[in-house]
Amino acid sequence: MAQNKEKVLTIITNNPLVKSESILTEHTTLFFSDLDKVLTKARDLIHQGYTLITHPLAGSVKPWANPYRTVLLEENEQLNMRSLEIMENSLQKYDQFKNDLEENSSEKLNESIREDYQLIDYDLIKELI
Template sequence: MQDPIIITNNPQLKKRVKKIELEFVDDLFAVYSKSRDLIHQNWKLISHPLAGSVKPAQNPYRSIILAPAKKLDFYSLKTIERAIQKLKQFNQNHKKREYSQKIKEDYQIIDLTLIDSALKNKKLV
């Protein structure tokens, strides 16, 4: 059986996470859509795609942990579909922001902290 994987667009994870496979994608929407694609291939969510108090698309960085499943996990599918819907809704209702490098780094740290917590909680580190 395969090991868990993290789908991310956060460059900080490349430096920090060594024991779990990372798949780096270009942007926030790609994190969600790649995660959904894996769920359709019998993977399940280990971390919630809307973790933390920062709304989707407010933080341009997101990391999602998935693990292999024996069959299609409908809870994971429903959860990721709702997260994608929230992301689209947020993008329609708010104009795209440009962030300074410092703010981008702060958002990367927020995402890193959330994913570190999920990894420790699930005993993956």
């Protein structure tokens, strides 16, 4: 795993577990209740020169089955084209699976499954924060 410990990151998330852990770190945490906002905020920041640290698509859990998503970014000066390309591709995949995701929306999931999804999302980034 890459060592980003010395860097101050921007954490964009809709995952309460990530929020409760990251709030105690030196990183900036932006919490939204809506997944749409997480992704569009990440895209907007990339346009302002931020670079993606983590890939915005989830791991092998069906692309958008997990209603929780955390994206880590680092502030930079210049637009990073590769970050923008990855972000735009991910948004395209998000649109494709949006309907499935709504069927699986967090309000419909029971508490223990919600916690499992949060844990999977948190585990992907925990070593970086």
